[in-house]
Amino acid sequence: MIILVGASASGKTEISKVLFNKYHYKKCITTTTREKRINEKDGIDYHFTSSDQFITLIEKEELVEYTVYQNNYYGFQKKDIMENGVVILDPNGVNNVVKQFREIIYVVLVEASKEHRFTRMIQRKDDFEQIHKRISTDDQIFDKEHLLKIDLIITNNQEALDDLASQIHENYQLFLSKINGKL
Numbered sequence: 001m002i003i004l005v006g007a008s009a010s011g012k013t014e015i016s017k018v019l020f021n022k023y024h025y026k027k028c029i030t031t032t033t034r035e036k037r038i039n040e041k042d043g044i045d046y047h048f049t050s051s052d053q054f055i056t057l058i059e060k061e062e063l064v065e066y067t068v069y070q071n072n073y074y075g076f077q078k079k080d081i082m083e084n085g086v087v088i089l090d091p092n093g094v095n096n097v098v099k100q101f102r103e104i105i106y107v108v109l110v111e112a113s114k115e116h117r118f119t120r121m122i123q124r125k126d127d128f129e130q131i132h133k134r135i136s137t138d139d140q141i142f143d144k145e146h147l148l149k150i151d152l153i154i155t156n157n158q159e160a161l162d163d164l165a166s167q168i169h170e171n172y173q174l175f176l177s178k179i180n181g182k183l
């Protein structure tokens with residue numbers, strides 16, 4: 001399974017779309033209590049849920065991991081683990097999944113400059129207060145020092161999304177060959 005991790009608006013979602021459409025990876029849809037953004041759809045971008053429903057998922061042990069980011073719950077349900085899957089998680093999520101499945105997890109850190117991230121959040125019409133919170137805290141939250149495992153680091157400032165997805169795909173296939181003993 002590939003995990004994409006990176007600061008808000010670093011481009012994880014856009015890169016993942018190329019991985020799904022061009023390379024046929026499967027999306028592991030995660031669950032959140034945050035408000036839907038314009039253009040987001042329940043069951044496609046996230047399973048959007050209430051805090052009460054999220055707490056029930058925790059109590060029933062239906063989550064592989066969960067975290068709180070900017071006062072909202074985010075969690076990865078066991079039922080949403082997919083073969084050939086790609087999941088987008090914060091560093092807490094990455095570390096929890098790595099602790100459980102280390103050998104088969106491929107972690108890609110997506111980096112982008114603060115200027116690019118800020119502009120993209122404005123263009124995405126994110127809530128202004130949220131933009132400021134994320135911009136002021138993300139460099140610390142997503143510092144690579146906090147990640148237990150990083151297999152690949154990519155930079156997405158002006159880069160073509162196709163090239164970034166191809167880089168991830170090729171390196172992940174190499175990783176799979178190694179862990180399957182073919183290299």
Ligand SMILES: Nc1ncnc2c1ncn2[C@@H]1O[C@H](COP(=O)(O)OP(=O)(O)OP(=O)(O)O)[C@@H](O)[C@H]1O
Binds near residue numbers: 123157158
């Ligand atoms: N290489 C790129 N070229 C042009 N636009 C980009 C590029 N990468 C991302 N964007 C734009 O930046 C915005 C944020 O990208 P995206 O939603 O993929 O970020 P994200 O890392 O998934 O963010 P978040 O964690 O906040 O959900 C999107 O509107 C997207 O279209």
Ligand SMILES: Nc1nc2c(ncn2[C@@H]2O[C@H](COP(=O)(O)O)[C@@H](O)[C@H]2O)c(=O)[nH]1
Binds near residue numbers: 032034069075089094
């Ligand atoms: N630990 C987890 N982190 C998750 C999960 N789903 C998403 N995320 C991360 O949350 C932040 C914020 O996402 P946004 O869509 O509100 O911008 C981002 O870093 C995601 O990677 C999850 O299930 N578990």
